[in-house]
Amino acid sequence: MKVITRFPPSPTGYFHIGSARTALFNYLFAAHEGGEMRMRFEDTDTARGKKEYEDDILEGMRWLGLLGKKQAAVWKQSERTGVYRGYIKQLIEAGHAYEAEAATDNPDKKVVRFKNPNTTVTFNDLVRGPVSFDTGELKDFIIAKSVDDPLYHLAVVVDDHEMGVTHVIRGEDHISNTQRQILILVALGYGRPAYAHIPLILAPDRSKLSKRHGAVSVNEYRRQGFLPHAFVNYLALLGWNPGTEQEVFTLEELVKVFSLERIHKSGAIFDKEKLLWLNHQHSKRLTDAEYAGLLKDFTDADVSLLPVSLIKERARTFGEATELIKSGEYDFLAEKVGYEPHLLLKGAKTDAATAKKHLKEVETLLIDVSEKVFVSEEIKNVIYPYATEQGRSTVLWPLRVALSGREKSPDPFIIASLIGKEVTLRRIESALSHLSTL
RNA sequence: GGCCCUAUCGUCUAUCGGUUAGGACACAAGCUUCUCAAGCUUGGAAGCCGGGUUCGAUUCCCGGUAGGGUCACCA
Numbered sequence: 001m002k003v004i005t006r007f008p009p010s011p012t013g014y015f016h017i018g019s020a021r022t023a024l025f026n027y028l029f030a031a032h033e034g035g036e037m038r039m040r041f042e043d044t045d046t047a048r049g050k051k052e053y054e055d056d057i058l059e060g061m062r063w064l065g066l067l068g069k070k071q072a073a074v075w076k077q078s079e080r081t082g083v084y085r086g087y088i089k090q091l092i093e094a095g096h097a098y099e100a101e102a103a104t105d106n107p108d109k110k111v112v113r114f115k116n117p118n119t120t121v122t123f124n125d126l127v128r129g130p131v132s133f134d135t136g137e138l139k140d141f142i143i144a145k146s147v148d149d150p151l152y153h154l155a156v157v158v159d160d161h162e163m164g165v166t167h168v169i170r171g172e173d174h175i176s177n178t179q180r181q182i183l184i185l186v187a188l189g190y191g192r193p194a195y196a197h198i199p200l201i202l203a204p205d206r207s208k209l210s211k212r213h214g215a216v217s218v219n220e221y222r223r224q225g226f227l228p229h230a231f232v233n234y235l236a237l238l239g240w241n242p243g244t245e246q247e248v249f250t251l252e253e254l255v256k257v258f259s260l261e262r263i264h265k266s267g268a269i270f271d272k273e274k275l276l277w278l279n280h281q282h283s284k285r286l287t288d289a290e291y292a293g294l295l296k297d298f299t300d301a302d303v304s305l306l307p308v309s310l311i312k313e314r315a316r317t318f319g320e321a322t323e324l325i326k327s328g329e330y331d332f333l334a335e336k337v338g339y340e341p342h343l344l345l346k347g348a349k350t351d352a353a354t355a356k357k358h359l360k361e362v363e364t365l366l367i368d369v370s371e372k373v374f375v376s377e378e379i380k381n382v383i384y385p386y387a388t389e390q391g392r393s394t395v396l397w398p399l400r401v402a403l404s405g406r407e408k409s410p411d412p413f414i415i416a417s418l419i420g421k422e423v424t425l426r427r428i429e430s431a432l433s434h435l436s437t438l
Numbered sequence: 439g440g441c442c443c444u445a446u447c448g449u450c451u452a453u454c455g456g457u458u459a460g461g462a463c464a465c466a467a468g469c470u471u472c473u474c475a476a477g478c479u480u481g482g483a484a485g486c487c488g489g490g491u492u493c494g495a496u497u498c499c500c501g502g503u504a505g506g507g508u509c510a511c512c513a
Contacts, residue, residue: 010513045512102511111511128443137441137509145511152513176442176508199444199506206505234450237462241451245461264451266444267506274450274463284476313476329474347473387472396472408474 003035006165007061008156010042011053014217015060017270018171018201018209021235025198026169027066028236028258038163039067040075044155049078060218064228065251075163077155084150087158087188088112088143096187097143112144114184121179126167126196126260133179141180153177157184160193169196169260172267196260199239202267209270225298225318226275230282234275238268248281280316294318301325305333307418310410329406332415337405337427341434346407348397352438355398358390359435362399363428366421374421376413383413402431 005026009019023037030037039061043049058074061067077084091097092112099110116139122132143154160168175197185192203213215221221231233249241264242249242257249257283291288308295311296303298318306325315321324330331337348355365382387395400412403424409415416424 008513012513042513048512109511125443131442133442142511149511151511156513171507172443173507174513177513179442197443202506204449208506237450239450243452245452247450247462268451269449271449271463277463280476310475314474349472391472393472398472400472404473406473410474411472 001166002164003030003033003166004164005030005035005037005167005169006160006163007037007039007066008042008159009057010045010048011050011057012045012048013053015053015057015219016209016216017218017221017235018216019057020060020064020218021201021238022169022171022198023061023066024064024232024235025196025240025258025260025263026167028254029167029169029260031255032258035166036072037066038072038075038165040159040163041077042152042155043076043078044150044152046078056217056219060222063222064218064232066232075159077150077159080155080159081148081150083162084144084155084158085147088147088150088154091143091184091187094187098140099147100140102145109146111142112147113140114143114180114187116140117183121182123178123182123192123195125175126194127198127263128175128265131175131178133176135179135183138180138183143184153180153184157181157188157190161185161188161190165193167194167196169198172197172200196263198263199265200267201238202269204269206267206269214272221275223319225320225322226279227282227286227294227317230279231275233282234278237278238270239264248278248285276316283312283316286312288312295321298322299325306330307333307410307414310414329409332404332406332409333418335423337403339401339405341438343405343407344398344401344431344435345438346397346401348394350391350394352435354394356432356435358395359398359402359428359432361386362395363425363432366416366424366428369421371421374417374424376411376417379416380413398431398435399428402427 007023007026009015026037041054058067088097091114092099095115097112097114100113101107102109102111116135118136120132120134122130125131141153142151144150178195182192201209203209209216215224229250232251233254236249236254236258237247240258240262243262286294291312292303292306292308295308295318299322301322303325307330311321311324315324345352345355362383365386366379369378369382383395383399396412400409400415401407403412403415403419404410
């Protein structure tokens with residue numbers, strides 16, 4: 001039988017990372033089994049639902065790569081009240097439900113209560129094993145505000161059945177809802193889906209993750225410049241593990257190895273540091289061209305002549321890359337560099353005269369390097385023996401500052417190759433005249 | 439509070455009765471290095487407590503404790 005899972009968010013807030021992980025597990029399991037994940041909006045609560053939230057969820061799902069082109073249409077419960085009305089009537093006629101006085105303000109309205117058979121409901125949770133409830137405590141719970149106004153539990157059961165859902169994979173917070181849903185489903189004569197309740201994502205203090213703990217919406221991570229695959233990779237590792245020591249996965253790789261049996265039972269704290277590390281790993285696996293393309297789409301900084309391989313190595317996210325660029329780290333690529341002359345000697349542990357001598361020698365060595373082979377390895381080959389002989393810091397520090405204008409920068413060979421022979425020589429000349437003033 | 443779920447390094451986790459309790463993030467030190475990163479090596483760091491069962495329990499059972507979830511005319 002074809003596996004069908006579902007992702008049924010309620011559009012009452014922005015796409016939450018906990019929601020995203022639930023969607024991911026549903027996606028991974030379905031894809032692994034060759035089935036499919038269906039999506040619907042549980043928007044029976046018209047007072048709280050917003051179109052804006054629906055769009056945010058959809059956008060986030062697309063970004064994460066969990067919403068394929070061949071995705072079936074997204075159902076909306078608000079458009080299916082007619083369908084639910086039929087089932088509510090059916091339940092009432094069969095004696096499984098009845099209309100009753102509303103407890104609140106409106107005396108004309110009758111709520112629909114489910115007639116609780118007061119039994120023990122046991123289901124075999126695919127993550128936790130057998131779980132049972134004595135349903136008596138539920139009393140005759142309300143399944144619809146009126147015949148025309150269904151509530152969550154009724155709508156879920158009907159939709160899961162009509163969608164052909166075989167596996168309900170959802171957050172642990174739904175575990176006690178399962179008994180109500182099984183009761184309704186039995187009354188309707190439906191077969192049971194399999195249930196798997198996954199642990200929750202927790203804040204650092206092990207409380208429920210909320211806005212006060214920082215970024216909790218998926219699109220915030222997108223705005224911070226995370227890679228969707230890295231984000232998905234991290235989410236998958238919260239509460240699940242492959243059983244091997246592999247940690248870096250693409251979505252496709254996750255699909256291959258995912259299984260419900262390896263879902264952990266207890267809640268997991270969201271650790272942004274590890275996410276950052278994973279994102280860096282994914283960044284480094286991108287080709288320079290891929291990285292440059294994505295960075296360009298992300299940032300408003302000028303990336304036209306940036307040394308992508310350097311940034312990729314250094315920044316963990318596109319957000320960090322942007323900061324790096326804006327901090328002036330790569331300003332040496334521009335025509336002019338400005339710096340305090342003293343900086344030329346700061347890390348050189350030598351005096352102006354010596355530094356000057358070394359720079360002159362380096363200049364002489366570089367003049368002999370042809371433009372055609374003015375690449376970092378070649379430049380290093382030419383300068384390094386001399387630097388080693390004279391004391392590297394006394395030669396390389398002034399040279400690096402001459403070329404970069406900064407205390408911290410990539411090495412001078414790389415910079416020289418990036419700015420070219422002509423600019424390199426010009427900057428050395430400029431440094432020489434600075435040194436003369438000291 | 440009732441009901442339900444859970445409990446291994448600071449964090450994410452491996453272990454399906456016998457292990458020097460493994461890996462990763464973070465942290466520290468070292469190596470590399472002109473600087474900053476990256477990289478490499480090394481290190482510190484864990485079975486909530488108490489009973490059982492067993493030749494032997496982190497692992498199985500019970501109790502306690504702690505944390506979480508849930509008790510809507512929300513989902």
